[in-house]
Amino acid sequence: MGQNHEFFELKDKILYLKGKWVVENTKGIQKKISDFVGFERVDISLVDEIDTFGGLLILQNFDKSKLSGKNEKVESVLELVLNNLAKIPKVKKKSLLLRFSNYLEKKLKDYLFFLNFIGKSTIDFISKISDFEFRTFIKDIQNMGVGAIGIVGVLSFLIGLVIAYQSAAQLRQFGANIFIVDLVSISIVRELGPLIVAIIVSGRSASSYTATLGLMKVQEEVDTLDTMGVSPYTLLVLPRILSLFIVMPLLIVFADIIGIFGGMIISNLILGVNYAEFLDRASRVVTIKSFLSGIVKGPVFGIVIALIGTSEGFKVEQKAESIGTHVTASVVKSIFSVIVIDAIFSVIYRWLKI
CATH class of the missing domain: 3.30.750 (Transcription Regulator spoIIAA)
Structure with missing residues (x-):
C-alpha cells in the first residue's frame, strides 16, 4: 500500500x-x-x-x-x-603550520610597529619638545591620578582585609598572631600594592588613551596635526607618559597605606592585635628597601601602560569599529605586560638579595 x-x-x-x-x-x-x-x-x-x-x-x-x-x-x-x-569556492581549511606562521607574522608586525612607535616618539620628544602642552599634562594627572584614588582605595582596603582574614585562622593555630603584621605589610608593600594599582590603571588609563587617540585618528585630527607641522607624539603621547610616570608611585603609596589599614582592622577584630602594637611592628618589619622595592615599579609600569595605550590608539584604522578592537587589545596587553614586568622585578630583587 x-x-x-x-x-x-x-x-x-x-x-x-x-x-x-x-x-x-x-x-x-x-x-x-x-x-x-x-x-x-x-x-x-x-x-x-x-x-x-x-x-x-x-x-x-x-x-x-x-x-x-x-x-x-x-x-x-x-x-x-x-x-x-x-x-561557490570551497574554503580550504588552513593547516596548523600555516595558522601558526600567520600568528607569528601578525605578532612580529605588532612588535615592529611598537618599536617603530617608540623610535618616532623618542625622536619627536627631543626634536619637537616645543609642541609639549603643560595644560594637557596637568589635566591628565588629574584624570588618571586623582580620578583613580577612589577605586584604588576601595580595592586596596579589601585586599588588605582579605589577606588578613584568610591568614588569621592559620596563624592563630600556632599562636603566631603578631606575625599577621609581617604578612600583610610586606606582601602589600612589595607586591600587591604596586600590582593592584598597575592593573587598575591599565584598565582605566590604557583604554582611555586608546579610545581618545583612536577617535582622533578616525576623525583625521592626528593627520591634521602632522600637516600643520605639530608633532602628535609630543603633543598627545609625551604628556600621558609623564603623567603616569609621576602618578603611579603616588598611587602605590596610597594603596600601601590603605591596604595595611584594612589588614590592621581585621588583625584587631579577629586576632586581638591592637592598633598601636600593629603600627609599631609594621614600622620595624617594613624596611626602606621593602618600601622602595615596591615604589620603584611604579614609574616603569606607568611608562609601559602609557606606551601601550597610546600606540594602540595610533593603530586605529579609519573606521569606528576599529576603536573597540584596539581598546580591548590595549587593556589585555597592558595587564599582561605589567604581570611579566613584575615577575622580572621579582627575579632581579632575588638576585640582588633585596
Missing part, C-alpha cells in the same frame, strides 16, 4: 514528488521528507511549481542518479542550482 502526502506519494517503490516546491513550503516538505523510505527512484513529473529553494531541497535529499520523469521546469531549476553551487 502506498504512502500519500501533499508533496509526496510513494507507490511501487517510486517516490513521486508533487505540488508546489517553493520557499513558502520548505518547512512542511522538510518535516515529511524523512517519513518516506524504501524507494528506488524519484519521479519529478508531478511537480506543479518549483523555485531554487525547492531545487536545492531535491538535490540535498535525493541522489541525482535516482531522479526520473519528464518535467522541463524542474530540470531547468535543478540545472540552475547545480551551476550556482559549482561556482
